[in-house]
Amino acid sequence: MLVWERPEPPDRPVPAPLSRERIVRAAIRLADADGLDAVSLRKVAGALDVGPMRLYGYIATKEELLDLMVDAVYAEIRPTGDGWREVLGALATSTRRVAHQHEWLADLLGGRPQLGPNTLASGNAVLAAMAGVDLDTVVPAVAAVNAYVFGAVRREITERRAERASGMDKEQWQHTYGPYLERTFATGEFPALESMVRDGPHLDADETFRTGLDFVLDGIEARISR
Structure with a gap:
């Protein structure tokens, strides 16, 4: 039986009462602070000041815990x-x-379908909003939006992590690598790339995301109009 349908153990009068919600919230706090590597049933048990074996009555595997964590934050979407x-x-x-x-959510987006109640509610709301559009258009349209969002988010999070690891923000990175690009462009071998760097729009992360999203939505609208 999947974790979504499996009943929790009955309450017991112990010093540290448990529930799946408390376990998941503790796991999310660990992941928010130190990433998914900080999440294990043993570490979550330690954060809740209980023995690891007590958690197995509620969650059988780490994979179930990750599924529950994703669904919990989907309530915020x-x-x-x-x-x-x-x-x-x-x-x-x-x-x-x-x-x-x-x-950490960026590391878990995509892949196998998420089947938790919050994730299903989100998907249902999207499909309900597209009622009246044929499903041959709806299904790939929603998939295209998700693919864009997941890819954009992963890129942004990867860049953020790289900045932290290197200790260089965007301005410092440009100062460090700018002279190399100037020397490279001076060879005349990359005129199109040089034109883009010198004359193209320099959007911030929010503008880049909104512009790309508009491209995707414009394409869907044109397809529906046909």
Whole structure:
């Protein structure tokens, strides 16, 4: 029986009462502080001041714990609005916001379908907003938005982690590698790339995300209009 359907053990009068919600919240706190490497049933048990074996009545494996963690933060993703475009936009921007609040989520987005109640509710809200559009368009359209969001979020989180690891922010990185690019462009071998670097738009992360999202949504709208 999947964890979503498996009942919790009955309450016991012990010094440290447990529930799946308490376990998951403790795991999220560990992951928010130190990433997914900090999450194990033993470490979560330590954070709750209980023995690891007590957790197995509630969660059988680490994979179940990760699924529960993802579903818990999906409660913070709210695809609301008037019309499919506004709802898909809200899905994208709120997913990005939540992933920046919980960086570890970027490592778990995509892959096998998430089947928790909050994840299912989010998907249902999106599909309901696209009622009236044929499913041959809806399914790949939602997949395209998710693919864009997941890829963009992973790139942003990877860049953030790289900045922390190197100790260089964007301005410092440009100062360090700028002279190399100047010497490279001076060879004349990369004129298109040079034009992009010198004359192209220099958008911040928020502008880049919104612009890319508009491209995806514009394509979906054009497809629906056909």
